[in-house]
Amino acid sequence: MDNTPGSTPRNSETTTATEQQMREAMVTRLIELGALRDPRVAAAFRTVPRHLALPGMELSTAYGAESAPITKTDATGTHISSVSAPRVQAMQIEQADIKPGMSLLEIGSGGVNAAYLAEVAGDQGRVVTVDIDPDVTQRARDFLKATGYDRNVTVLTADGEHGAIEHAPYDRIVVTVQAADIPPAWLHQLAEGGRLVVPLRMRGMTRTVAFVRDGERLVSDGFELCGFVPMQGAGENRISLALIHDAEGEEIGLRLDGHPEPDSAALRTALRMPRVHAWSGVTLAGDESNEHVDLWLMSALDNLPLMAAKPAARDRGLVASVSPIGVPTLVDGGSFAYRTARPTDAVDRYELGAIGHGPQGQKLAQRLVEEMQTWDREHRDHRPRIEVHPAGTPDNQLPSGRLIDRRHTRITIVWP
Known part of the structure; x- marks a missing residue:
């Protein structure tokens, strides 16, 4: 990606050797952990100066593979905003299987992950990132402007429950907050055959699931263990x-x-x-x-x-x-x-x-x-298939397995 004048470009002279060394060490560790496999995703993690989103933090912490600093808590002490750990960000981006030129929607902002998405989608790609919290979106705008990614990323302050219809359809939707349900907007704004990557909470257990749209249903294509801050707004459903x-x-x-x-x-x-x-x-x-x-x-x-x-x-x-x-x-x-x-x-x-x-x-x-x-x-040698069907789907049209009913959907977990 070419960065705008005055920003921090990919090989900027202002990038210190220590910063680049930290990024290289982070990428090496992510590869060792199995979180990074695609060379294009690895290149994105070598490029984005994530430490600029974490002012005052030690570089070793900012680039720690498992470091997920909390940026905001609510009145009850619940964490409601964070910069996800590089391992989790890499894992989700790999799950999304992003190709150059794709149109992407991110639910849950912060700036750093949107920059990674923009790098992987390339100059012809487009990223829309949405968050309900104006403090979070302002922080994202500041980071994206400082690093030059604002030319390919649109930041919206809105309830992610409703997606961003004005820029739909999307080839990929990546959700970076824990969700207990899949709102209809995410399904309908996703192109047929597109991928939705979402940290889905199912009976207390959260997995980031890669779903593929098949008409009015979503079918899993792999999942990973994860932890995320909970969704806010209309889709809030806390434990x-x-x-x-x-x-x-x-x-x-x-x-x-x-x-x-x-x-x-x-x-x-x-x-x-x-x-x-x-x-x-x-x-x-x-x-x-x-x-x-x-x-x-x-x-x-x-x-x-x-x-x-x-x-x-x-x-x-x-x-x-x-x-x-x-x-x-x-x-x-x-x-x-x-x-x-x-x-x-x-x-x-x-x-x-x-x-x-x-x-x-x-x-x-x-x-x-x-x-x-x-x-x-x-x-032991098998993984279940997770399907998401619209609420109201009759039982006889669902696969047999564990059924979880939510407001918008009926989620089934089917083991071979």
């Missing part, structure tokens, strides 16, 4: 938290996303009861993610919210497993059981299991283990 232990600094809660409201008092009592274990015999390598077994558990079991716990709760022995994403937890009345793991005799290998609490704790732990064994036996 609620039911606390089962509320000591300051040791909080433990269940994240509810369409799950039944639990009997929190009974679960507090259960938490104080001795834990019981069940082990599956299913093992994972130390560098092997549990994301796919978790997705199977979510698909197979009904009342399975995610347990969120502070590290201090684990340190005190209240729970054995802590994850920033949450741990799948099966709930039944005043009992619960959650996924855990233990080392095996084999080097760097772990066995999946479950820990239960309460009168039905052993039964629930065993139920979790049975589904882990089913996943290992029948689905």
Whole structure:
């Protein structure tokens, strides 16, 4: 991409050796992580001076592959705006499979990702980026102007729920905020056969899914584990938290996303009861993610919210497993059981299991283990297909599988 006069062009004399070294190191790390594969995407990450969007931040942090600095929080302390980590940005852009000259829509702005999109789409491409927050869009405009990408990127302050009809249709739509639903505007503004990449929350678990438009439905073409700030505006649909232990600094809660409201008092009592274990015999390598077994558990079991716990709760022995994403937890009345793991005799290998609490704790732990064994036996080497159909689609026109009903859509998760 050619940059406008007065901006920071691709090989600017004002670009210091340290800045370029940091970008090269970031790209090398992203390739090692498997987030970067397309040479054109790698070239974009070598070019965009992302540190200019993060004034005052150390270059090593700005170019850290997993660094996702928060830029705004709301009155409750919830993070509502951030600059996504380079790994996540690269992952989504790779999922989008962008070709030169394409028309792109980004939902959720900030500037840096729009610049990457503009680089990959090239001089004949066009990027529209939309955000509901005027502070965010102003920051994006400032960054894009300073770096010269404003000639190929249009920044709009609007509710992303409605897309940007005035510039439609789009070959690709990339959503950089967590969404619980797919609004009709995104489908209808996407060209037939176009790709929508969206961090879709399904029963508490978020995956960035690459969908392909097939008429009035969307069909997945791969997905990746991710975390994003939640969508605001008309599409806002936040998870609620039911606390089962509320000591300051040791909080433990269940994240509810369409799950039944639990009997929190009974679960507090259960938490104080001795834990019981069940082990599956299913093992994972130390560098092997549990994301796919978790997705199977979510698909197979009904009342399975995610347990969120502070590290201090684990340190005190209240729970054995802590994850920033949450741990799948099966709930039944005043009992619960959650996924855990233990080392095996084999080097760097772990066995999946479950820990239960309460009168039905052993039964629930065993139920979790049975589904882990089913996943290992029948689905370990497969990935599910996720489809999105309009709300109101009759059941007999949907594929069989886990069904998630939202306001605009009916989402199905189908395992081979």
